[in-house]
Amino acid sequence: MQLPLIVRLVITIYDATILVILFAIISIPLVIFLDVTTASPLHTLYLTCLYVITFLYYVGMWKLCGQTLAMKFWKTTLKNKNSEPITWKQATIRFMVALVSWGFAGLGFIWMLFRKDRATWHDLASGTCLSQHQKSETRPSSGSTK
Helix, strand or coil: CCCCCCCCHHHHHHHHHHHHHHHHHHHHHHHHHHHCCCCCCHHHHHHHHHHHHHHHHHHHHHHHCCCCCCHHHEEEEEEEECCCCCCHHHHHHHHHHHHHHHHHHCCCHHHHHHHCCCCCCCHHHEEEEECCCCCCCCCCCCCCCC
């Protein structure tokens, strides 16, 4: 079963916060030292760099770790329909279709409310799904067992 919409939105907000902080770290020196503003000839290159960073964050984390930092916090993983790690192609398709989902006023996310399996457009297009996992192991006690 897929994650509820509210959990997906909270994860999206967490990831967006991480990206905004990263963008600020990158943007402040560019604005101060290179005067990259909307009137600057470097503005298009700057926006392209922000897009590439976003792409690398999501696609890289999904492929290499099976989850973004926010997904890790919320104990969710991204797998294909066979519960295996996703491919680079699936991660890329998921990212591109997620942009379209947001571009249509979030319709790709709202779509899940009308499906029994709670799949979004990007879940369907990429053949992937998010799932929450339970703690599979208990933490060792802090006391000595000797």
